[in-house]
Amino acid sequence: MKTISWLVLVLAMSAAVADDRETYNRRAAETDLAAFRLLDLNRDGVLASEEVRADLDFGPRFDDIDTDRNGVITSDELRRYIERAYGVVVTDTNQLVMQLSPPSAVPTIRANPAVSP
Ligand SMILES: [Ca+2]
Numbered sequence: 092m093k094t095i096s097w098l099v100l101v102l103a104m105s106a107a108v109a110d111d112r113e114t115y116n117r118r119a120a121e122t123d124l125a126a127f128r129l130l131d132l133n134r135d136g137v138l139a140s141e142e143v144r145a146d147l148d149f150g151p152r153f154d155d156i157d158t159d160r161n162g163v164i165t166s167d168e169l170r171r172y173i174e175r176a177y178g179v180v181v182t183d184t185n186q187l188v189m190q191l192s193p194p195s196a197v198p199t200i201r202a203n204p205a206v207s208p
């Protein structure tokens with residue numbers, strides 16, 4: 092009986108941790124989307140490195156997000172970054188619609204130990 096209580100407690104705790112991670116990832120995605128709109132000072136729909144340089148959160152990640160290295164971040168590049176980094180899908184209208192499996196939860200493929208060389 093005691094073991095079952097512990098099991099229930101452990102399961103409840105791991106569910107809470109998963110919820111926290113989901114909330115964190117969603118909030119991080121929302122923050123990045125909001126920053127994209129705020130930092131686009133000349134309202135041309137893309138972020139140039141000069142617009143982002145002074146932002147201590149976005150600035151250091153500029154090169155990670157600018158995947159084609161052309162010196163500007165488009166909304167598509169930001170969407171792909173958010174999917175990669177947080178596992179959150181962003182729609183065309185910048186809504187966060189669903190949670191993907193977080194990147195760390197992707198199962199790794201192992202060599203079959205039963206097969207001998
Ligand atoms: Ca701009």
Ligand SMILES: [Ca+2]
Nearest residue numbers: 157159161163
């Ligand atoms: Ca780019």
